Amino acid sequence: MSRRIQCLHLFNIVLFLQVAQGQAKSAIIDSMIKRGFWCSKEAGRGVIQDQVNIGGDALPWANQRAFAELMLSWEMRSWHEAEGQKSLCFFDRGVPDVLGYLRLSELTIPRHLENAIAKFRYNRTVFIAPPWREIYVQDAERKQSYDVAVATYHAMVKTYRLYDYQLIELPCVSVEERVDFILSRVVL
Template sequence: MTERFILLTGCSGGGKSTLLNTLAAQGVATVPEPGRRIISEEIAFGGTALPWVDMGAFARRAVEVARADLEAARHREGAVFFDRGLIDAAVALEYCGGAKVRDTFGATMPYARRVFVLPPWPALFVNDAERQHSFDAAVQEYQRIEQSLDDLGYQRYVLPKVTVEERAEIILRECGL
């Protein structure tokens, strides 16, 4: 486990990327969500590793990108905040018939034990070119992520539905930054 690798996870459309951008603006190291990067590349190059076309290919690619993100972060100093990551990718992979979550990364806990979770928040959820699923599907994914975090022994810190600035303050305070 790497205590300086801090995972932001939770419901799709719950404000993770906005929160990560706010943390980055305050000078902390951040890693953007693998899924959105993959979708942008696939759309730009006419690929099919998209969750609405080939969920298995998308999930396998998300695992690869998340692993590469973790490796790259090992060379950075101090705390590194991840918007989603290997656990989220592993949950997606298992959901579409791939390896079990724990089998994706073994006994190692890649992130700090305390994970910051952004709950479903209908007022924030919007569809766009990269998020084409329904809010109900997002909530179901959220529940799978929560269950996996519990099964893996992570401690969930569910962030309140407050402004992004307040959420950032909570995280920085809780992390001693």
């Protein structure tokens, strides 16, 4: 039997839900933390940093399957961490993102990932930031082009809708205005 954590998933999309990568998603999460909310950081960036630090190959440009498995483990751990929180929780991505990533990479979807999506449920409301060219930046961990970021956004929208999540698109405004937009639409 699956339980639904009463947390909201903040998705930064471009590679995001998410908020697309380069969409000031980290700034949104940082602002939420400053306001006292529990937040889960983005799995992909954390996995990349750890793998580069240890010389591992579970990287999106080296071993996509291993990268996806580590992201899945990260997201499940984050979900469990949120279980004990007494306040509203925000996630910078979630378990369904892993499936969206695998589809975008044209890799097969393992059964255990579908099981994880069914078991590790979030609040049905997911905030997602659309691609925003003016603020998109590449860096050491975010190497994909803006066009790939847009494709990722569409893959994530499709994935989250497939699993019965309701998406609310964030407006292309300042970080603080985005945070206020999110908080005005959740019950505190």
